[in-house]
Amino acid sequence: MAIQRIMHFFEDSHPEGPCLVVDLEVIRENYLGFERALPQSRIFYAVKANPAPEILRLLVSLGSCFDTASVAEIEMVLEAGAAPNRISYGNTIKKERDIVRAHALGVSLYAVDCIEEVEKIARAAPGTRIFCRVLTDGTGAAWPLSRKFGCDPEMAIDVLRHARKLDLESYGVSFHVGSQQIDLSAWDRALADAASIFRTMAKKGITLKMVNMGGGFPIRYLKDVPTAQAYGVAIFDAMSSHFGNRIPETIIEPGRGMVGNAGVIRTEIVLVSRKAINDNVRWVYLDIGKFNGLAETMDEAIRYPIITPHDGDAVGPCVLAGPTCDSADIMYENALYQLPVSLSIGDELFIFGTGAYTATYASVAFNGFEPLRSYVI
Ligand SMILES: *Cc1c(COP(=O)(O)O)cnc(C)c1O
Numbered sequence: 001m002a003i004q005r006i007m008h009f010f011e012d013s014h015p016e017g018p019c020l021v022v023d024l025e026v027i028r029e030n031y032l033g034f035e036r037a038l039p040q041s042r043i044f045y046a047v048k049a050n051p052a053p054e055i056l057r058l059l060v061s062l063g064s065c066f067d068t069a070s071v072a073e074i075e076m077v078l079e080a081g082a083a084p085n086r087i088s089y090g091n092t093i094k095k096e097r098d099i100v101r102a103h104a105l106g107v108s109l110y111a112v113d114c115i116e117e118v119e120k121i122a123r124a125a126p127g128t129r130i131f132c133r134v135l136t137d138g139t140g141a142a143w144p145l146s147r148k149f150g151c152d153p154e155m156a157i158d159v160l161r162h163a164r165k166l167d168l169e170s171y172g173v174s175f176h177v178g179s180q181q182i183d184l185s186a187w188d189r190a191l192a193d194a195a196s197i198f199r200t201m202a203k204k205g206i207t208l209k210m211v212n213m214g215g216g217f218p219i220r221y222l223k224d225v226p227t228a229q230a231y232g233v234a235i236f237d238a239m240s241s242h243f244g245n246r247i248p249e250t251i252i253e254p255g256r257g258m259v260g261n262a263g264v265i266r267t268e269i270v271l272v273s274r275k276a277i278n279d280n281v282r283w284v285y286l287d288i289g290k291f292n293g294l295a296e297t298m299d300e301a302i303r304y305p306i307i308t309p310h311d312g313d314a315v316g317p318c319v320l321a322g323p324t325c326d327s328a329d330i331m332y333e334n335a336l337y338q339l340p341v342s343l344s345i346g347d348e349l350f351i352f353g354t355g356a357y358t359a360t361y362a363s364v365a366f367n368g369f370e371p372l373r374s375y376v377i
Pocket of ligand 1: 048049176179215257
């Protein structure tokens with residue numbers, strides 16, 4: 001139904017070039033779905049997934065809070081009408097002068113994962129609240145976010161104590177179980193760590209208040225995924241088993257799960273060819289690739305559903321590649337897509353599930369290809 005609205009837009013408006021169309025009605029439903037699934041948690045939309053002003057304004061009106069990673073994202077959210085107390089500066093890697101600017105803009109909640117970052121915040125945003133990000137292993141996620149962010153739980157104790165010593169409020173713990181996480185028990189493992197940090201800190205006289213459970217909520221690409229409701233139940237059960245009846249304040253930070261299924265990209269076939277006369281594998285070159293919107297096909301991590309005008313015809317194996325002169329610009333060549341043998345140059349394809357991490361992952365003009373155009377309806 002929602003997809004029909006997008007398809008009508010393509011038919012009626014004939015937008016130029018490869019482009020993304022995002023439907024706000026789907027995002028509204030997703031937001032309300034998260035509220036229903038996790039009624040005790042505050043929702044901080046991960047702005048990096050898709051910062052289109054229309055999306056930010058809709059979420060402001062629905063009462064969302066926002067997880068941001070830079071001063072520019074903070075400014076976009078403020079511009080959309082959110083008060084600064086609805087914004088978290090959730091990047092653990094911040095320049096001190098950016099913290100100064102965020103603080104001046106009124107932001108008072110910051111992520112850290114080491115003592116060095118705590119010291120920056122104590123200098124640049126004195127008296128504010130910090131939460132410490134802990135590592136997770138990312139198992140079960142299509143797009144793990146481990147290693148780069150977070151520290152081990154034992155080190156988190158030192159980080160949180162240090163913050164207290166520097167007169168910051170040691171507010172809580174955060175984790176991210178990895179993006180497109182389909183293993184419901186991933187939150188359980190992370191919440192066990194969080195609860196143990198809460199207990200250790202309490203023994204040291206510091207009461208933590210908040211667990212930030214990050215994003216990771218998946219959308220359906222080629223395979224079914226558990227519903228928001230199922231995640232809600234799994235998280236609630238894990239919370240009860242690790243925190244008993246002393247459930248802390250919780251935050252979730254959905255990005256993909258908020259906007260991913262709200263977008264469709266339309267692309268055009270530039271060339272269909274083979275690498276040898278009798279090769280049965282066709283190479284299908286699109287006017288969109290890794291550098292103008294499909295970055296998440298890196299390592300073929302995210303496999304998008306693709307609709308062609310010839311669906312129903314006999315199919316054969318295809319490599320899918322982008323239009324640039326970089327040989328890394330191949331989306332799928334290990335696990336081949338089976339596409340109609342009747343595909344030809346000029347055909348338009350629709351790529352579903354592309355509302356998150358597409359427009360923002362497009363390069364500015366690599367090889368002269370413009371960034372992905374996007375329309376919000
Ligand atoms: C990217 C990110 C998110 C969103 O993750 P999804 O898997 O898209 O839901 C949430 N929190 C933080 C800190 C992030 O960096």
